[in-house]
Amino acid sequence: MASPSMAVAPLALFFFFILSLGSSSAQLSTSFYSSSCPNLFATIKPLVQSAISKEKRMGASLLRLFFHDCFVNGCDGSVLLADTANFTGEQHAVPNKKSLRGFKVIENVKSAVEKACPGVVSCADILAISSRDSVVILGGPNWNVKLGRRDARTASQSLANNNIPPPTSSLSNLISNFAAQGLSTKDMVALSGAHTIGQARCTTFRAHVYNETNVDSSFAKTRQSKCNKKSGSGDNVLAPLDLQTPTAFDNSYYSNLVGMKGLLHSDQELFNNGSTDSLVRTYSSSSSTFSSDFVTAMIKMGDISPLTGSSGEIRKKCSKIN
Numbered sequence: 562m563a564s565p566s567m568a569v570a571p572l573a574l575f576f577f578f579i580l581s582l583g584s585s586s587a588q589l590s591t592s593f594y595s596s597s598c599p600n601l602f603a604t605i606k607p608l609v610q611s612a613i614s615k616e617k618r619m620g621a622s623l624l625r626l627f628f629h630d631c632f633v634n635g636c637d638g639s640v641l642l643a644d645t646a647n648f649t650g651e652q653h654a655v656p657n658k659k660s661l662r663g664f665k666v667i668e669n670v671k672s673a674v675e676k677a678c679p680g681v682v683s684c685a686d687i688l689a690i691s692s693r694d695s696v697v698i699l700g701g702p703n704w705n706v707k708l709g710r711r712d713a714r715t716a717s718q719s720l721a722n723n724n725i726p727p728p729t730s731s732l733s734n735l736i737s738n739f740a741a742q743g744l745s746t747k748d749m750v751a752l753s754g755a756h757t758i759g760q761a762r763c764t765t766f767r768a769h770v771y772n773e774t775n776v777d778s779s780f781a782k783t784r785q786s787k788c789n790k791k792s793g794s795g796d797n798v799l800a801p802l803d804l805q806t807p808t809a810f811d812n813s814y815y816s817n818l819v820g821m822k823g824l825l826h827s828d829q830e831l832f833n834n835g836s837t838d839s840l841v842r843t844y845s846s847s848s849s850t851f852s853s854d855f856v857t858a859m860i861k862m863g864d865i866s867p868l869t870g871s872s873g874e875i876r877k878k879c880s881k882i883n
């Protein structure tokens with residue numbers, strides 16, 4: 562007959578297991594590949610560098626890919642899965658379609674990493690490292706990336722549609738959207754500083770520059786000049802998210818907001834007589850405070866529900882499951 566103490570041991574194990582699920586990022590570590598792929602960082606950075614040398618915007622595109630990966634079932638490479646068979650993957654979700662880019666760069670990095678360390682490094686981790694490298698190459702802060710994520714075998718278009726905030730978001734929408742991912746209001750404001758680089762399509766800022774009053778009028782006119790008032794024509798014409806230094810990772814995004822020159826409605830929401838105004842002012846006047854809060858928030862975003870242990874897989878190619 563089983564003694565009571567024999568029943569307690571498995572129960573204790575079970576609770577330990579539940580606890581470890583709660584802190585699912587516990588297994589990520591900055592040294593995860595130090596013996597299994599010692600040249601990982603040296604393999605990736607020159608390839609990201611050469612992609613950015615060919616086209617400065619690519620750094621922005623890679624950083625955004627990481628954000629759109631992490632907000633959909635965690636940072637699991639799901640966004641990288643090619644979506645050409647039946648258009649039911651993440652790449653055809655509303656925020657991503659005709660918008661996300663950089664997939665070829667990541668696939669190219671992956672094949673170099675596969676040559677160096679076959680079957681070892683996940684696409685999710687390659688994306689995390691490539692986005693950090695992009696920030697550094699464009700003049701932003703450096704940090705050690707936590708690693709050990711594994712790749713998903715599925716993608717979710719519906720979660721991509723639900724979880725990635727649209728540019729029409731209000732401040733309270735943005736706060737609750739990031740809170741749903743375990744990110745604070747401060748994280749949200751700091752991560753939005755990623756809009757110090759990159760480009761947006763006319764369709765994403767048309768209503769803000771034509772119809773809203775919380776925008777500098779001469780800036781609005783400049784942006785209107787290349788963004789047809791009528792939707793449908795010229796929807797894909799691009800404008801820089803940061804009018805001052807569109808390819809430098811700095812804090813000028815925040816001084817744009819203070820000057821009422823945010824490009825997206827959602828950008829200007831961060832400085833619109835609301836609770837985040839003072840933080841925007843702080844970041845606009847202190848690039849070191851912005852850098853340190855951005856790094857903290859990037860690490861937190863990278864911790865969102867990773868697949869670890871024997872969950873998921875290490876893909877051979879980032880665009881398809883094994």
Ligand code: HEM
Nearest residue numbers: 621622625628660726727728752755759760761762765827
């Ligand atoms: C706060 C909520 C956010 C909203 C509403 C938002 C929305 C957008 C939109 C509408 C665009 C332009 C897309 C297009 O025209 O195709 C864009 C671009 C971009 N976003 Fe965000 N975003 C947000 C947060 C973030 C975060 C957290 C990051 C990264 C940490 C990020 C990084 C970028 C980058 C780098 C670009 C430019 C991409 C390129 O040039 O290829 N965004 N975002």
Ligand SMILES: *[C@@H]1O[C@H](CO)[C@@H](O)[C@H](O)[C@H]1NC(C)=O
Nearest residue numbers: 644645646647648649650715
């Ligand atoms: C879409 O195609 C993928 C790959 O061919 C397949 O795994 C998935 O089940 C398909 N989804 C639907 C809804 O048909």
Ligand SMILES: *[C@@H]1O[C@H](CO)[C@@H](O)[C@H](O)[C@H]1NC(C)=O
Nearest residue numbers: 767768769771772790791792
């Ligand atoms: C501006 O608002 C009006 C009235 O709501 C709307 O009909 C029009 O389409 C909007 N224009 C743009 C460019 O968003």
Ligand SMILES: *[C@@H]1O[C@H](CO)[C@@H](O)[C@H](O)[C@H]1NC(C)=O
Nearest residue numbers: 775819821832833834835838
């Ligand atoms: C804040 O409110 C004041 C007074 O109502 C107004 O003049 C100002 O334009 C507003 N500023 C912003 C950033 O919305």
